[in-house]
Amino acid sequence: MPDDLINVSYIVSAILFILGIKMLGSASTAVRGNRISSLGMLVAVIVTLTKGGLDYQYIIIGLIIGSLIGLVAAKRVQMTGMPELVALFNGFGGLASLLVGWSEFEKGGEGNWFLYSVICIAILIGGITFTGSLVAYLKLSGKVGGNAVVFPFQKFVNLLVMLSAVLIGLLLIIPNNFSENHDLLIWTLIFLALLVGVLGVIPIGGGDMPVVIALLNSFSGLGAAAAGFVINNTVLVVAGCLVGASGLILSIIMCKAMNRSLANVLFGGFGTSSTSSGAQVEGEMKALSVEDSYYVLEAAQSVVFVPGYGMAVAQAQHVVKELSEILERNGAEVRHAVHPVAGRMPGHMNVLLAEADVPYEQLCEMEEVNSVMPTVDVAIVIGANDVVNPAAIEDENSPIWGMPIINVHQAKSVFVLKRGQGAGYSGIINTLFFRENCRMIYGDAKATISGIVAQFDD
Amino acid sequence: MEIILLLFIFVLAAFLGFELISKVPSQLHTPLMSGSNAISGITIVGALIASGQTDANFSKWLGLAALILATVNVVGGYFVTDRMLSMFKTKKPK
Numbered sequence: 001m002p003d004d005l006i007n008v009s010y011i012v013s014a015i016l017f018i019l020g021i022k023m024l025g026s027a028s029t030a031v032r033g034n035r036i037s038s039l040g041m042l043v044a045v046i047v048t049l050t051k052g053g054l055d056y057q058y059i060i061i062g063l064i065i066g067s068l069i070g071l072v073a074a075k076r077v078q079m080t081g082m083p084e085l086v087a088l089f090n091g092f093g094g095l096a097s098l099l100v101g102w103s104e105f106e107k108g109g110e111g112n113w114f115l116y117s118v119i120c121i122a123i124l125i126g127g128i129t130f131t132g133s134l135v136a137y138l139k140l141s142g143k144v145g146g147n148a149v150v151f152p153f154q155k156f157v158n159l160l161v162m163l164s165a166v167l168i169g170l171l172l173i174i175p176n177n178f179s180e181n182h183d184l185l186i187w188t189l190i191f192l193a194l195l196v197g198v199l200g201v202i203p204i205g206g207g208d209m210p211v212v213i214a215l216l217n218s219f220s221g222l223g224a225a226a227a228g229f230v231i232n233n234t235v236l237v238v239a240g241c242l243v244g245a246s247g248l249i250l251s252i253i254m255c256k257a258m259n260r261s262l263a264n265v266l267f268g269g270f271g272t273s274s275t276s277s278g279a280q281v282e283g284e285m286k287a288l289s290v291e292d293s294y295y296v297l298e299a300a301q302s303v304v305f306v307p308g309y310g311m312a313v314a315q316a317q318h319v320v321k322e323l324s325e326i327l328e329r330n331g332a333e334v335r336h337a338v339h340p341v342a343g344r345m346p347g348h349m350n351v352l353l354a355e356a357d358v359p360y361e362q363l364c365e366m367e368e369v370n371s372v373m374p375t376v377d378v379a380i381v382i383g384a385n386d387v388v389n390p391a392a393i394e395d396e397n398s399p400i401w402g403m404p405i406i407n408v409h410q411a412k413s414v415f416v417l418k419r420g421q422g423a424g425y426s427g428i429i430n431t432l433f434f435r436e437n438c439r440m441i442y443g444d445a446k447a448t449i450s451g452i453v454a455q456f457d458d
Numbered sequence: 459m460e461i462i463l464l465l466f467i468f469v470l471a472a473f474l475g476f477e478l479i480s481k482v483p484s485q486l487h488t489p490l491m492s493g494s495n496a497i498s499g500i501t502i503v504g505a506l507i508a509s510g511q512t513d514a515n516f517s518k519w520l521g522l523a524a525l526i527l528a529t530v531n532v533v534g535g536y537f538v539t540d541r542m543l544s545m546f547k548t549k550k551p552k
Binding site: 017018020021022024025026027030031033034035037038040041044045048049051053054055056058059061062063065066067069070071073074075077079082085086089090092093095096097099100102103104106107114213214217220221223224225227228229230231232233234235236237238239240241242243244245246247248249250253257338340345346347348350351354355360363365 | 461464467468471472473474475476478479480481482483484485486487488489490491492493494495496497498499500501502503504505506507508509510511512515516517518520521522523524525526527528529530531532533534535536537538539540541542543544545546
């Protein structure tokens with residue numbers, strides 16, 4: 001295919017990406033949006049293959065292996081494991097951009113300072129995305145602890161590593177400098193890039209993972225855009241940059257939902273024991289049996305479910321749906337209130353509730369449900385913690401002071417489904433649990449709700 | 459292509475990205491992220507070119523590794539997004 005035609009086709013594919021992202025932004029068009037964007041990808045791939053002068057043998061092998069792995073992973077994953085999988089895919093994309101940059105470097109030949117700069121940028125961003133996503137994956141899947149890892153002089157060490165990476169990059173860019181040592185330099189650069197990714201994500205606590213995932217998503221896009229500059233390809237630059245910008249916006253939206261700045265999330269070391277104290281609380285937590293909760297629920301006219309990551313862990317979304325149907329038949333008005341940062345990924349709870357077939361009209365956003373909260377008879381908190389902690393609006397010394405929360409404490413009574421008495425993921429004491437109108441129902445959320453459902457059936 | 463022209467495209471695409479995303483309801487954030495994650499697999503185009511080099515050298519093998527990873531990202535990403543979104547869709551008719 002002639003070059004002009006290829007470039008025109010790339011424009012078509014860029015248009016499809018833009019339309020696709022736009023349509024992903026609305027529930028009624030999202031499915032089509034995703035398919036349109038995948039069509040854009042198909043166009044880009046096919047057009048590239050017709051470029052001519054390519055050896056297809058290994059291309060075919062690579063496409064088959066990659067497709068098989070991708071399909072199996074996408075098919076097998078549970079909806080609760082979605083954040084981990086997205087993190088992992090994201091890391092792969094980052095590593096791919098690193099390798100594209102490196103491959104171009106190894107080709108040797110004539111290169112100017114611009115080419116070497118973008119190669120270095122692609123390697124840096126790609127490497128950070130890869131190891132950063134891997135650490136996020138390990139934290140999200142529980143393979144390593146979710147707590148923030150901090151050590152002395154951490155920020156100084158991180159800064160030093162980052163600066164050395166930039167320095168190595170500069171050495172590579174300066175023409176005819178250390179030319180015989182290029183191999184050593186490039187390996188060092190790759191190593192440092194990978195190290196920055198690890199160091200950057202380990203000090204971030206599990207509760208902040210929604211922001212990190214969104215940011216790494218943005219990075220993988222920028223990595224692809226950098227790879228686009230390396231191989232002088234418009235469609236990579238456009239698509240990569242779109243993703244870069246959208247990921248950044250999403251991270252900022254997440255930060256706003258927690259009333260924190262991006263810098264505070266990234267460098268705050270939030271979620272370590274030193275920051276997690278907050279004020280001491282008076283009173284005690286009051287436990288409630290499943291049977292007693294049934295009597296309250298049976299009389300309730302208005303019920304709000306507030307799901308959090310605990311619902312995902314317990315795989316409780318289907319029994320939640322079952323219970324909410326029973327309550328509705330019993331004459332109660334049922335709502336599901338989802339906090340913007342509930343779960344480990346923005347919007348994660350909505351996906352789970354959608355999986356369980358909870359009607360769209362019952363899903364409420366935070367502001368909406370807060371306005372009617374005083375009229376609610378029972379608010380059932382399922383494995384959520386910080387997002388319902390009244391300390392955020394009442395205790396100026398609390399680490400989460402200022403974060404908008406779902407005001408379940410204003411409901412007539414609150415049931416908290418929780419596995420044990422301990423503090424939550426972020427380690428902050430939840431003053432809600434000590435309130436007069438709050439009752440704790442200990443145990444596995446799924447078992448508890450099934451128990452309540454069984455009571456209704458009797 | 460001129461470097462400046464590519465930079466120009468980059469800047470415009472950034473503004474477009476900001477505009478497109480800023481008003482998405484939070485229910486759709488997860489599919490949006492996994493969908494845009496699949497788009498970032500566009501680096502597959504670079505990987506195709508790198509792995510299709512006619513002489514079998516180190517650069518080509520790096521390209522092949524990139525191709526496998528990018529394909530996982532693209533295929534897996536689109537597929538899983540579709541799975542998620544189709545769950546949103548099933549209850550639309552109600």
